[in-house]
Amino acid sequence: MGKTERAAWGFVAPSLIAIAVFFVLPVISALLLSLTDFDIYALADLSNMRFVGLQNYERLLGNPLFWGAMRNTMWFSVLGVPLTIGASLLAAVILNARTVKWRPLWRVMFFAPYVTTLVATAVLWNYMLHTRYGVINWMITSLGLPAVDWLGSPSTSIPAILMFVVWKIFGYNMLIFLAVLQTVPDDLYEAARIDGAGPWARFQHVTLPAIGPTLLLVSIISVAGFFQLFAEPYVMTQGGPSQSTVTVLYFMYEEGFKWWNLGSASAVAFILFLCIFVVTLLQLAVSRRLGGDHT
């Protein structure tokens, strides 16, 4: 018994030490760092660092640029989460139909964009969204509509980036939905059909209840993902035009690694974490209430 236990510690020690040193310690230090005025002078000489309490947080809450980043991130999530989940669900429901041909092929193909390198496909979509030569404006103008300056105008930059993001990630949720849908027995659909339920009624009364819990899980993962958008605006718009695509993580990156205000940037990181945490708790609470009503 003692020997097994010693071996067990030998097995877990390297991993636990790595997690403690490279994950737990940095996260705790981030909290401490957010209470200091660590900046480029402290980077050169640590004695220039002072403990400033909650000053970083106060200053951030009074900074319109930070609120802009919060607002943009909120728009990305509020629009992006339903769009992604809607697209994923639509694709999953269609692919779940037995009469669709080559289902395994489509399944892998729809998922493929998810594993592609974000920076590379962002560069690709920059070209697709080009005002003059882009294929998207070519389609729009072919329909007789005016060309849109997708990435060049503050009102369309978020929808433009979202088109790319949905294209890239819808396959992930789709696979999860598909896995759950495949556990729904065909008899249920058959029974609903015999009872005279149309496609929409069958979706509402058979499909939705089956994927309910998964829907919650997927929406939590999606919100967390959309709160952490960074590379998309970095590559496609550099936060512009007129700051319209600066996300919270982008703001943190600039604050920390462009202006070297590491104390303030750590405060941004913590506010971001708190937001994700609160949204997760809210979603859990809402689902508990909804679940309680049904049963």
Place this chain on the structure above:
Amino acid sequence: MKVRDLLLNIGVAGIGLIVLFPLLWMVSVSFMSTGEAATFPPPLLPKTWTLEHYRDLFVNQGMGRYMWNSFALATLATALALLFTVPAGYAFAKLGFRGRDRLFQLLIGALVIPAQIGTLPLFLMLKSMGLVNTYAGALVPWLASIFGLFLVRQYALSIPDEMLEAARIDGATEGQIFRRIVLPTLSPILVTLGLFVFLGSWNDFLWPLIVLTDQSNYTLPVALAALSREHVQDVELMMAGAVITVAPVLILFLALQRFYIRGMLAGSVKG
């Protein structure tokens, strides 16, 4: 009934077109001669196929160097992640030690914390250790993968205890049991985890952008992002760079997609 099937199949083909068209077009444009893609309407296929942009990338832009960095880092990250997380995941599943369950609950709770929070202190820590702008600095986050540990544990739970017990009675040490019995049983999940880490490291952007400050250490995504700021107008060149960056991971994924998808579903549906 027939109409419905037809509509479904058309729907699938439509989604397939939307998904596939950008990737195919990226390849096509990368073979066009300079300036050809910047015309209206956008051309679907090159008038004359040329490799000039690929040559330019490797000869003038140092793409070979970036590709090597990406490849070396992804390979090392995979090896290190497996080395650190697999024994630990197995021990959490199958070996009794004091505080195991409480420790595991703590780790699961920590999954909620996005790793980006620790980015700034981690950078300062590595800076004081002289690891900024080195491979070691870029690799560090891959050692501390709670998700990997969790994945291996879930899979290792299915190893029958009798098998391990029998080996113990035969006098095998825990190390021998791990090497001869556990590792072969775990091999499918090792492929999955290895694939996750390799693709994750290859595609990673924020951390390499921060920690690899010198151009000669850039990975493909960091180099491509820098290149796209200088060469916005050179669409064909940028598409060639995107193809070089995406092709290796896409091919790897397609070859091993069964392992990837199975692991992904195990990690999210059960969890």
